[in-house]
Amino acid sequence: MAILNKIRQKTVVLILVIALALFAFILSSLFDNKDALFSKSPDVVATINGQDISREEFSNLVEFQQRQMGPNATTSQVMNSVFETKVREIVMNDQIDKLGMTVESEQMRDLIKTNYATDPTFVNEAGIFDESKVKLFIDNLKNSSNEAYQNWINTEQALATNALQANYFNMVKAGTTATLAEGQLEHKLEGDKVDIKYVQVPYTSIADSTIKVSTSEIKSYISENPKLYQAEASRSFQYVFFKEVASLEDEQTIQTELKTLLNDSEVYNEATKATDKKVGFLKATDIEAFVNSNSDDFKYVDKYQYKTSLPTAIADTIFKLEAGQVYGPYKEGNYYKMTKVLDYKKLADSIESSHIIVPFVGTTRAGADVTRTKEEAKAIVDSIFPLVKNSTSKFAEVANEINTDGTKGKDGSIGWTRLSTYNPAAFDPDFANFLFFNEKGSIDVVLTNFGYHIIRVDDKKNVDTAVKIATVARKVEPSSKTEDKIFTDASNFELAIANGNFAEAAKAANYDVRPMTANELDESIPGLGNQRQIVRWSFEDATNIGDYKRFDNVPGGIVIAQLTAKQDKGVMSVEDASVTALPAVRKEKKAKLIMDRVNATSLDAFAAAENQTVKSASAINMKNPTIAGAGKEPLVVGTAFGLKEGATSKIVKGNTGIFMVQVTKKTPATKIDNYLPFAKQVSTQKLSSVQSRLYNALKESSEIEDFRAKTVQ
Numbered sequence: 001m002a003i004l005n006k007i008r009q010k011t012v013v014l015i016l017v018i019a020l021a022l023f024a025f026i027l028s029s030l031f032d033n034k035d036a037l038f039s040k041s042p043d044v045v046a047t048i049n050g051q052d053i054s055r056e057e058f059s060n061l062v063e064f065q066q067r068q069m070g071p072n073a074t075t076s077q078v079m080n081s082v083f084e085t086k087v088r089e090i091v092m093n094d095q096i097d098k099l100g101m102t103v104e105s106e107q108m109r110d111l112i113k114t115n116y117a118t119d120p121t122f123v124n125e126a127g128i129f130d131e132s133k134v135k136l137f138i139d140n141l142k143n144s145s146n147e148a149y150q151n152w153i154n155t156e157q158a159l160a161t162n163a164l165q166a167n168y169f170n171m172v173k174a175g176t177t178a179t180l181a182e183g184q185l186e187h188k189l190e191g192d193k194v195d196i197k198y199v200q201v202p203y204t205s206i207a208d209s210t211i212k213v214s215t216s217e218i219k220s221y222i223s224e225n226p227k228l229y230q231a232e233a234s235r236s237f238q239y240v241f242f243k244e245v246a247s248l249e250d251e252q253t254i255q256t257e258l259k260t261l262l263n264d265s266e267v268y269n270e271a272t273k274a275t276d277k278k279v280g281f282l283k284a285t286d287i288e289a290f291v292n293s294n295s296d297d298f299k300y301v302d303k304y305q306y307k308t309s310l311p312t313a314i315a316d317t318i319f320k321l322e323a324g325q326v327y328g329p330y331k332e333g334n335y336y337k338m339t340k341v342l343d344y345k346k347l348a349d350s351i352e353s354s355h356i357i358v359p360f361v362g363t364t365r366a367g368a369d370v371t372r373t374k375e376e377a378k379a380i381v382d383s384i385f386p387l388v389k390n391s392t393s394k395f396a397e398v399a400n401e402i403n404t405d406g407t408k409g410k411d412g413s414i415g416w417t418r419l420s421t422y423n424p425a426a427f428d429p430d431f432a433n434f435l436f437f438n439e440k441g442s443i444d445v446v447l448t449n450f451g452y453h454i455i456r457v458d459d460k461k462n463v464d465t466a467v468k469i470a471t472v473a474r475k476v477e478p479s480s481k482t483e484d485k486i487f488t489d490a491s492n493f494e495l496a497i498a499n500g501n502f503a504e505a506a507k508a509a510n511y512d513v514r515p516m517t518a519n520e521l522d523e524s525i526p527g528l529g530n531q532r533q534i535v536r537w538s539f540e541d542a543t544n545i546g547d548y549k550r551f552d553n554v555p556g557g558i559v560i561a562q563l564t565a566k567q568d569k570g571v572m573s574v575e576d577a578s579v580t581a582l583p584a585v586r587k588e589k590k591a592k593l594i595m596d597r598v599n600a601t602s603l604d605a606f607a608a609a610e611n612q613t614v615k616s617a618s619a620i621n622m623k624n625p626t627i628a629g630a631g632k633e634p635l636v637v638g639t640a641f642g643l644k645e646g647a648t649s650k651i652v653k654g655n656t657g658i659f660m661v662q663v664t665k666k667t668p669a670t671k672i673d674n675y676l677p678f679a680k681q682v683s684t685q686k687l688s689s690v691q692s693r694l695y696n697a698l699k700e701s702s703e704i705e706d707f708r709a710k711t712v713q
Contacts, residue, residue: 043055044707045083046706046707049704058083058708062078062082064154065078076532092698096164103163108156108160112134115159116134172690178682179679180675182678183680183681186678186679186681187672191668194665194667196640196663198603198617198630198636198660199607199610200615200630201657201659203656211590223571226571229571230571231567232519232520233567234517234519234567235535235567236516236564236565236566236567237534237561237562238513239561240493241512241554242558243556243557244558247479250476250478251336255329258328261280261472281326282340287342295472296474297473302468304347306466310467323341326339327341331476334475337474339471340470342468344465347437347463347466349419349461350419350461350462351418352415353415353457355412355455355456356398356402357402358372358451360376360377381454388443396411396412399412417435419436430448431446431453435455435457438457440460443455493509502548502562521709522535538563545563545566547562549561594610595651595658603662617630630657635653635654636661640661643661644666645663646662648661
């Protein structure tokens with residue numbers, strides 16, 4: 001009871017102790033998860049001038065942009081494009097909003113008209129842009145597809161944004177001009193000339209190996225020039241790629257399997273519990289079915305080819321075979337193949353033809369106005385054929401009247417079709433067969449996917465021997481046995497680096513170690529392709545230098561990577577900065593070494609002391625401060641312009657060496673009455689750079705927080 005009474009007496013103290021303990025626990029959890037305490041919400045991709053870009057909005061924009069840029073654009077490229085566009089939009093909108101600039105409905109109509117003036121969707125029968133068609137188009141989008149309608153809204157917003165930005169820049173440009181005083185200065189910079197004599201002691205005259213540069217000197221140089229050595233966050237890692245490639249044994253097995261396809265064989269049929277006879281490649285009659293069922297990634301193509309169309313490595317061999325013979329197995333790229341010669345023909349490479357077409361309901365490219373049936377189309381073409389069969393003029397007249405494709409108005413002429421470039425997937429095979437296998441002057445009715453045609457072969461040329469072949473192909477891939485060995489090798493290496501050095505373990509196993517440095521949003525790794533997962537791992541807070549990780553889901557193999565260095569955003573490390581800092585410090589030390597030993601006051605004495613020659617340069621101006629024989633030297637040229645004629649400078653530290661200069665002649669710019677042309681020249685120079693420099697200045701002064709690396713996979 002005494003204890004309970006004491007607890008009751010100290011209730012307030014007890015509550016405070018418990019509260020402090022809970023508070024300490026919460027703080028501990030938050031500091032263990034710093035992102036939760038200090039970072040933005042994971043649903044925010046970026047914040048620009050206080051405006052958040054949500055993950056949902058960003059993802060939708062990326063998806064839309066990916067469709068616009070096509071499948072060849074990487075995710076990183078698309079994301080960067082969307083991000084920069086969004087940054088520009090917000091940065092510029094801040095300025096535009098301050099000015100109260102807007103795009104009204106009338107201007108939007110003008111923008112749509114300007115951008116879609118020739119779009120067939122929005123022009124009438126007379127070829128004139130029709131606003132009613134735009135309204136109808138938008139109404140159809142609303143009723144048919146919310147996604148398509150939203151895409152149109154995005155397009156309108158993009159037009160409005162571009163228009164507002166153009167107006168903003170035009171307003172700034174309107175106020176960008178140059179005064180006559182600036183024109184006079186431009187004239188002076190171009191027209192004032194000096195002739196000089198000079199002595200140059202190049203920095204290269206002192207061997208780099210004789211100049212010792214310490215790490216502390218490099219550090220001091222970096223701290224004195226921090227803007228030169230700013231770096232984005234990056235990570236360096238090394239990796240070994242255990243590539244899943246077929247072994248020699250695997251390739252031999254693939255060749256053996258192909259050879260077994262040549263002859264007939266007996267195969268047990270599980271369904272019928274009987275032995276079936278399987279026809280081999282040599283005797284197969286349904287070639288298309290045989291090739292398509294026995295090939296990897298390849299389908300049979302029913303076409304004739306010239307020798308020049310075949311791969312050079314096999315062309316001669318194929319053309320020496322008789323019809324029915326097979327060549328192979330042979331390796332081509334990443335496939336083993338067997339090729340059978342089916343037939344030879346003498347065929348013209350180029351065929352000129354014309355046609356009259358009568359489409360019917362259901363045929364390819366039949367317009368909405370086509371309502372005739374197949375039977376009705378056949379009746380029409382049969383009635384026309386006798387009229388045009390022997391009359392070129394009648395053929396042309398009918399073709400120009402009834403054709404609905406690009407041959408209308410061209411007498412039905414299709415032009416020249418080439419066998420060597422013929423693609424059955426892109427050209428109707430029935431139409432092509434009539435052209436290739438009929439003589440010049442032939443004319444007949446042919447049914448194709450486009451309707452009924454009256455086809456006429458107008459001319460043929462370049463006749464040569466063509467071959468029809470069938471090829472069975474098997475992809476060269478690693479077997480299960482090979483994949484198991486690669487898995488075991490990777491596992492053994494993983495064990496080795498757990499107890500030792502990454503590079504040494506790789507060297508002992510004769511593995512190739514590849515170094516890589518990546519920025520936070522990179523996704524591509526040379527030799528591996530898109531491997532965002534590895535880059536993300538290297539930037540995770542929990543990943544420390546020396547840590548390694550195995551990645552099994554890399555296309556084509558297994559990767560084991562180790563983090564070797566971290567570079568946070570800010571000033572570069574001494575090691576990275578040394579690439580340019582070391583030469584710069586070395587140049588400074590060379591300059592001091594030369595200048596400390598010089599006591600000459602004349603060109604001749606300086607040249608003699610440094611074993612150099614006195615050189616001349618003429619007509620130098622300040623607009624382009626270049627010295628013949630020395631290169632661009634603005635400080636040296638500026639020194640020369642500051643001297644009187646005949647005067648000699650003191651020692652000058654230039655870009656390429658130490659100089660002493662003597663002015664031999666000064667020629668002032670010719671006085672003119674009007675500096676307006678030069679003022680216009682300056683104005684043009686300003687205007688040409690307004691857009692890029694203005695936006696870059698606005699962007700630089702903006703507050704941009706980029707969380708893409710944390711929020712986007």
